[in-house]
Structure formats: C-alpha cells, structure tokens
Amino acid sequence: DGGITQSPKYLFRKEGQNVTLSCEQNLNHDAMYWYRQDPGQGLRLIYYSQIVNDFQKGDIAEGYSVSREKKESFPLTVTSAQKNPTAFYLCASIRKGAGYGYTFGSGTRLTVV
Amino acid sequence: AQSVTQPDIHITVSEGASLELRCNYSYGATPYLFWYVQSPGQGLQLLLKYFSGDTLVQGIKGFEAEFKRSQSSFNLRKPSVHWSDAAEYFCAVGSLGNTDKLIFGTGTRLQVFP
Numbered sequence: 178d179g180g181i182t183q184s185p186k187y188l189f190r191k192e193g194q195n196v197t198l199s200c201e202q203n204l205n206h207d208a209m210y211w212y213r214q215d216p217g218q219g220l221r222l223i224y225y226s227q228i229v230n231d232f233q234k235g236d237i238a239e240g241y242s243v244s245r246e247k248k249e250s251f252p253l254t255v256t257s258a259q260k261n262p263t264a265f266y267l268c269a270s271i272r273k274g275a276g277y278g279y280t281f282g283s284g285t286r287l288t289v290v
Numbered sequence: 291a292q293s294v295t296q297p298d299i300h301i302t303v304s305e306g307a308s309l310e311l312r313c314n315y316s317y318g319a320t321p322y323l324f325w326y327v328q329s330p331g332q333g334l335q336l337l338l339k340y341f342s343g344d345t346l347v348q349g350i351k352g353f354e355a356e357f358k359r360s361q362s363s364f365n366l367r368k369p370s371v372h373w374s375d376a377a378e379y380f381c382a383v384g385s386l387g388n389t390d391k392l393i394f395g396t397g398t399r400l401q402v403f404p
Contacts, residue, residue, distance in 0.1 A: 181333075208390055217299070219380065219396035220334075227390075235391075267333055271390050278324050279392060281333035 179204045183268050183282035189290045190255065190262060198253045198285045200268035206280070207273035209251035213237060214265040214284075223266075226251055227273060255287060263289050292317050294383050296395035303371050304403050311366040311398050313381030323364040324382040324392065325355055334380060340364065351375070376402045 181202045190196045200209065208227045212220040222235030226245040240259025245251055251270075255262045265286050269279035295314045303309055315321055322341050326334040338349025345357040355366045364381060378399045384392040 183333075210391075212394075217396060220394040222391065225391065265331075269334075273390060278326075278336045278339050279334070281326075281335070283333045284331070286331070 181268055181270055181280055181282035183266075183285050186283070186285060188285055188287045190287060191290060193257045195254055195256050196287065198255070198266055198268075198287070200251045200253065200282060201249055202251075202268075202270045202280070202282075203249060204270060204280060205248070205272070206270035207248070208271050209245070210269045210271075210279065211235075211241075211243065211251070211253045212267045212269065214267055220267065223253065262287055292383065292393050294381050294393050294395035296379075296381055296398050298398045299396070300399045300401065302401040302403065305373050306370050309366075309368045309371045309375070309400070311379050311381075311400070313364045313366065313395060314362050315364065315381070315383045316362065317383050321383045323355075323357060324384070325349065325353070325364075325366045326380045326382065326394075327351075328378045328380065328397075330377075337366070337379075371400075371402055373402045373404060376400055 184199045210225040211223040214220050221237050223241050224243040226232035232243050242254045267284050268282040271279050293316045324339045325337040328334045337353050338347050340347045340357045348354050353368050378397045380397045381395040382392040
C-alpha cells in the first residue's frame with residue numbers, strides 16, 4: 178500500500194546535537210511538507226518542497242534545514258540552533274494541484290534530554 | 291491575514307449524543323476546506339473536504355460538514371457520537387495553486403463519555 182513513512186517514531190536529542198528526521202513517500206506525490214505540532218498550537222509549517230531540488234521556508238523555519246534530492250524523500254534536520262525542539266513532527270505530501278488534501282505520516286516525537 | 295479559528299479547545303459529549311465542532315476561517319480567495327482527525331501519537335486522517343458545489347459534504351465515519359460562506363464557517367457534525375470518535379479534530383483551509391499549503395486551526399479535543 179502507498180503511504181508516508183516517518184522514522185524514527187521516537188527520537189531523543191542531547192543539547193547541541195543535530196538530528197535528522199526521515200520522511201519517505203511512495204505515493205508519487207509532488208509536494209512534501211514538514212509541520213511541527215505543539216499542544217494548543219495546532220500545526221505550524223516548517224518547510225515545504227514542491228519539486229525535487231527546491232524547497233521554501235514556512236512560518237517557523239529557523240533552526241531547521243531540509244533537502245529534496247529525490248521525489249520520494251524529504252528529510253528534516255533539527256539543528257542545535259533550534260532552542261526548543263521538543264515537539265511532535267509531522268510530514269505530509271500531496272499531488273500538486275489535485276486538491277485531495279494532504280496525506281500525513283504517523284509522526285516523530287522528538288525530545289531533548 | 292489568512293487564518294482558521296476553532297473556538298472550542300475541548301468538548302465533552304455522551305456516547306450517542308449529537309456533535310458539532312465549530313470552524314471559522316478568514317481567506318481572501320475561494321477557500322478549500324478540510325477536516326482532519328488525529329488519534330493520540332498518530333498522524334492526521336482526512337475526514338472530508340469541500341471545494342465547490344453542494345455546501346453539505348459527507349465524509350468518512352458518519353461525519354458531515356456544512357460550508358456557509360456568509361458566516362465564513364465550516365462546522366463539522368455527527369448525529370450520534372461513538373466512543374471511538376474521541377480524538378483531536380483539526381479544521382484547515384487552503385487553495386489549489388502554486389503551493390497547495392494548508393493553514394490549520396489549533397484543534398478541538400473531543401472526549402466521549404459512555
């Protein structure tokens with residue numbers, strides 16, 4: 178079955194470390210998105226990519242970086258510059274212009290220890 | 291500015307009771323509207339969407355929503371709630387175009403009592 182796979186499900190980061198969250202989709206979707214979810218704040222857009230080798234900042238991009246070298250993959254790196262990284266991270270994808278709404282992965286919970 | 295407001299942070303209903311979750315939006319263009327549901331620790335699942343046409347849309351799990359342009363609302367309803375409906379519900383607005391970006395509300399947590 179097609180879908181979006183996020184890994185790992187749980188991730189722990191020490192202060193000053195960079196960590197990378199994986200997002201892979203086999204839906205042949207064009208666009209991919211990273212959202213951060215905090216209690217009571219809904220989903221906030223970090224980065225998005227509409228085509229390979231291109232991506233744009235969302236509303237809260239500071240302290241994060243991404244790459245889109247393959248259509249299927251859109252990894253998110255949480256850098257040491259992100260001062261409050263503990264959150265639930267969701268990856269989503271969509272076939273561009275199709276209007277079917279996002280397909281979401283099951284999320285990664287990142288905790289700073 | 292584009293925004294989505296879900297005024298109810300937390301709603302509690304008894305099993306079998308009817309449900310209405312409120313969503314108001316502010317969007318300059320013709321909006322495309324969505325409702326998603328999230329179980330704890332999981333991703334979001336699409337319940338239903340509105341693009342055009344009939345303003346009453348049917349979704350999965352017995353949910354429906356009505357688009358009211360004059361009130362800038364897209365409220366989600368269910369006639370009889372089941373205990374398995376306990377989850378968090380998100381309203382979202384967007385448009386088809388260059389980015390397909392969605393703007394999400396802050397969510398409404400639904401608790402169902404037996």
